[in-house]
Amino acid sequence: MQTRLVAAALLLAAGGAGAGWVLSAPDPLPGARFAGPAMTRTGPDGLPAAAPDFTPDPERGATLFAVAGCASCHIAPAGEAGGEGAGEGAEPDAPPRLAGGKRFETAFGTFVAPNISPHETDGIGAWSSRQFADAVLRGIGPEGAHLYPAFPYASYAKLTVGDALDMFAYLGTLPPVEGAAPGHELGFPFNIRRGLGLWKRLYLSGEWVVAAEDPQVTRGRFLVEGPGHCAECHTPRDPLGGLDRSRWLAGAPNPDGPGQVPDITPRGLSWSEADIAYYLESGFTPDYDSVGGSMVEVVENLAALPPEDRAAIAAYLKAVPTPAE
Structure with missing residues (x-):
């Protein structure tokens, strides 16, 4: 009886390992x-x-x-x-x-x-x-x-x-x-x-996080959620390192050192769409401050985009749902 139990346990372990191997391919x-x-x-x-x-x-x-x-x-x-x-x-x-x-x-x-x-x-x-x-x-x-x-x-x-x-x-x-x-x-x-x-x-999913029907917001969603990968810094992560979509763009620990990457949902970013677009072009905030840290290079890159793309990013950020927390 004991031999059968050991054999069954080994078979289950082998089956689990095989399933894990297939699922992780x-x-x-x-x-x-x-x-x-x-x-x-x-x-x-x-x-x-x-x-x-x-x-x-x-x-x-x-x-x-x-x-x-x-x-x-x-x-x-x-x-x-x-x-x-x-x-x-x-x-x-x-x-x-x-x-x-x-x-x-x-x-x-x-x-x-x-x-x-x-x-x-x-x-x-x-x-x-x-x-x-x-x-x-x-x-x-x-x-x-x-x-x-x-x-x-x-x-x-x-x-x-x-x-x-x-x-x-x-x-x-x-x-x-x-x-x-x-x-x-x-x-x-x-x-x-x-x-x-x-x-x-x-x-790993190709699904969009924020629903969008307006063409301008849809374009902004592509730029922010896709190549711009803004969520990689602005969204908190769970213990396995995955992005917490329930707190999308709601701020997170700074990956480059101490401090916090800001919340850029409408709750944390009260700027107008025009203010956001101007910041992405010039690096200047509505409060007469200037961009710093790793965002300097981000702004330098986005400043090269056509104005309509920066406006689309701004429209998307204003359309992001405010987190429930």
């Missing part, structure tokens, strides 16, 4: 998203891409790159390899040199931004467009392993395949930078990437 984009009829760059989930008549638009990709703030993380820190002409002292119009190397200290360990320049061996120059789309939309690396959500693919999941391919086309126009960034510094169990598959089942 990477889920790449289906092949149908890369073939078929002509695609558009709009839609909640991305239509088939790389159709014969689809041509990526690097200029549009440059705009998405700016909104996403990619350079803020992937330009090499000043004084490090690959950082020449990319950080402090760079020419204003110099193309970004995306050598990576910036370190992010978190409760889960230290993450290091990788080289995403088009270098063939040290960057992403040898990646296919499909591999890039899988990384951006599904958080899967070129070898098929899960990427860590320090790369905000939980927000980028709201982009379309076409958006990703436009960004990839733009990245291909930038200078290749030699030098691979060092790896992450993570302890057990966070160094086990397979477990991220279960995390993704909880938090």
